[in-house]
């Protein structure tokens with residue numbers, strides 16, 4: 371079928387993106403679903419900071435590529451052998467789909483799946499196939515999803531069936547922002563009641579960590595950002611305290627408040643400076659949970675002897691260390707129960723024509739999660 375999609379041909383174009391236009395809105399071809407594949411009508415797709423890093427060329431991707439790695443939509447067709455989903459089902463689209471057989475998959479760590487990781491780096495679906503093209507020329511998939519498009523063909527593992535009463539423009543944020551932010555707290559850190567946490571970066575992902583920390587019963591939930599306009603919402607969603615990342619007394623304030631430092635610092639801004647502060651405010655025996663992503667190959671510095679003597683842990687976590695079929699239904703239920711008001715993170719909706727402009731707004735830190743509506 372022919373459809374409209376946002377295609378990137380080149381990484382590293384400069385801001386302002388409204389001028390350099392990294393995403394071109396074009397008509398592309400999408401092959402129908404083959405065996406073990408599903409056609410989804412994408413109704414909403416969220417704009418993540420990782421999309422911005424992809425535009426900036428921080429991590430190389432196979433080009434050209436249709437962008438987008440979180441979304442929600444309606445199943446329109448299923449290929450042979452697909453039994454878990456049927457036309458009409460409402461689904462969250464997430465980037466993780468484990469093969470079920472490799473070592474990480476049998477250890478319940480599908481985000482590390484060998485097959486999925488290899489396919490992602492090749493710009494293919496996790497079954498190794500490619501369904502997108504333009505005038506006979508191949509176009510790649512982004513994270514096995516490519517949700518900046520009117521339709522997507524993907525494998526069932528990336529799709530989680532949801533209650534159709536949940537608005538699709540809210541459900542879209544569960545695909546990356548929610549699963550990553552909440553999973554960092556529940557799966558990676560495993561925060562226990564009474565523990566103290568700090569969250570660096572109060573954006574789409576970080577605010578989900580704030581909400582998850584509140585559900586976990588954290589005592590102090592300290593929100594830290596360079597942009598103070600994020601503080602009011604952060605406090606409404608669970609922060610007990612907000613502090614500017616630029617405050618020269620940041621470390622002393624947090625250590626005083628928590629009698630020696632937080633149990634967990636979540637670094638969710640992607641800033642190197644924030645990593646240094648996150649380490650400094652973490653108590654002995656505590657963990658720095660690393661969620662924010664810098665450029666491939668970027669090196670970070672830390673004092674090794676202190677890490678050893680203070681028994682600290684630096685823990686990387688990708689896509690909230692999720693098992694999508696286990697975690698997403700739970701997070702969707704938290705939303706329905708009012709425990710995770712994810713709808714509060716939606717900064718607005720856009721059509722394809724505003725996508726490049728809205729990248730600039732995300733780049734300037736003016737918004738939280740902007741939602742693309744591919745059908746207007």
Ligand SMILES: NC(=O)c1ccc[n+]([C@@H]2O[C@H](COP(=O)([O-])OP(=O)(O)OC[C@H]3O[C@@H](n4cnc5c(N)ncnc54)[C@H](O)[C@@H]3O)[C@@H](O)[C@H]2O)c1
Nearest residue numbers: 419420571573574575595596615639640641662663688689
């Ligand atoms: N690990 C994963 O699986 C995963 C998944 C999604 C996103 N990410 C990464 O997480 C980060 C956040 O993504 P997002 O979509 O929430 O971004 P966002 O742009 O919505 O939010 C980032 C926030 O960080 C703040 N910030 C910038 N510099 C800071 C600093 N020095 N100290 C404190 N705060 C600072 C910004 O003001 C902004 O509020 C990005 O690096 C993104 O690539 C990682």
Ligand SMILES: [Zn+2]
Nearest residue numbers: 418420546547
């Ligand atoms: Zn993302």
Ligand SMILES: [Zn+2]
Nearest residue numbers: 469472475483
């Ligand atoms: Zn696997």
